[in-house]
Amino acid sequence: MILRRCDANYISDVERTNTFNPVETLYFTTGEATNDGKIITHGDSGGPVVSKTNGKIVGITMGINGTTSGRGMFLPITSFLNFIHDPKSVKSLPPSLSPNEAKFMADIAVPGKFLTLTKEAYATADEDVQIHSNAIILSETEILTCAHNVHGAPYVYVIVNKLSRNPTKIKVTEDQIEIHEKLSGFAFDVAKITLKERLEFTDNVGSIDLVDKDYKLNDPSEIVSVYGDMILDGTARTRRLDIKYLNSAICKSKLGDRFDANHLMCYTLDKSMGTPCSFGGPMVSKKNNKLVGMTIVGYPDEPVIFQPIAPLLDWIRKPRVGRNQRRRI
Template identity: 85%
Template structure:
């Protein structure tokens, strides 16, 4: 233990944990799950969120080679903080928690702390060796004995899956003492220590399901703010209520037909669909991006999308009109109108939004607009609203180059704390008059979000629908 005096164990009543309660709802309330943790100071313990989230209390054990249920330190839930972006439905993401002890630990030859790497530390050398510690079970057979495993981290090029490197990294077995396994049950929350400087570089969270010989860990530099002060992390903005987003709809399209995605989804089934946003203009009119529907023989419109009883309406190609000047790929005139055969029934959760006048100019840099739509922040899409200011066309042009036509389009800055747009076609609403002034079109990483102003399109939006035989096909 003198070699690993900074390693602690975590016990929690399994039936209460968010990560397990659905499967173990009928379990004995005293049945405890075991995880690993590390000691940051005499009163601070760091572990995985999935090891503690939902538990009314947990136990901490220190200074022991075997994670035995003795000399336990009980900690009530008010002294447990887990990352506000954590979701038990998403493996690995923001899976970190901080436990604060009321009574300080007594440090000794077998109980002590370990330091964290600095915020500017870069784990970018594939030859660098790290050591993972944990109370893992081998071959599902107890007892849970503290072990360590030396490993190499995997570079960006070799990383499997589409994980955000700021949230999740991988390491792979080097010299393993875990019977050839790098992560086993009970190792969750264990420290990953640099062999170079002896400091914490990560927290083990599990294995990559695609390659069982690869462990996943959270890079500590991404979570220093939370570790030092959990309250400093702003909670996720709540999802909108059905009433707040009653003019927001969804478009669901088989990816294999959609022009924008058909190459990537060519071998998929029709039930594999792309989800986008749309806007309700009236009981029979839906507005969305052209690229959300272009090429599809049919689409589904989902209204009352945030309630428990959303309405899904199938729409065929003859009900979809795409702007005659739209061309894929492209941003200008990326607009489509869908005409429903049956009128929507408006209520508290389903309604329309008014359009701005034709002479409306969004040219005041101080004017605030609200952007609605599906956003990703914690790897799950949630319907949110955030306020922003539009950017001058010259700024957008300098950022986006020839892809951006300042005479036809505008853009706005993205507040990264609100998430990243994942479904385009959402409304942009003026805070001044509560009318629709624009529609989100597209965004590339680290660039402004492009939107289509509504005023220049009013004549096209309001004109009678063109018959199927007169439609211009792209």
């Protein structure tokens, strides 16, 4: 092991994209043949990348690209200058959840279907394509999710304990899915799935307690946790975000007719903490850890719409409606 300096050339964005399909925050370089033909070798991570123009540090060595020898990956220093100068100015990232922390969450996989964020529009695709969304475990036999996640699908898969190495995958047919009868736009955009076999509750699989019927999310001091799949730096992980109530008038001014103030609520998520990539996940009160809402829909740079749970309690608790009595949307 000999300490070396290697002069390297920047690879253009076009070549980088076509060759490596890289993570957005990394760029690739190439240069002289050192270290047996490689720019960097094991142990070089964390080393400096210095400009030959002005002698200033411009990056940090990250690793070796596995697809082509002689190529290195480096993180631009501009990505974290604020952190270097003032570490307290950078917010800590929301945690990626462990299986135990997300024990009341499930996943919905819809084979052969592309979904938009409205209940009417969807298009079929190849059977190999699966749309994933979040869901909430209500009991050993009941799952709650968004109606637009499962509408029109002849069958879906419910996946529990999804964060573990041994998730359970259960096939659910159309007759097990009940859409809320008051579905109108995004209001009451909820569906209840009744399983034919009971879930086995463990340390990593369990149900969530429901909020009381008289509970109202209209307190500006209210803080809730939103659980779901969030995209951060191009990576989707199941995370928890703590958020505050947003006045309905503000939501209406930003969302227009998409927001029904009589039946929905909305919150502003800090996009630096992650962007929701799938919906149907739980909103949990920080006061009592009970389910108070469900994520319905959200667009970049806009408030995220949630369905309150309290108005749904009678519908959630009533016996499942037979297939021939289901409302067709």
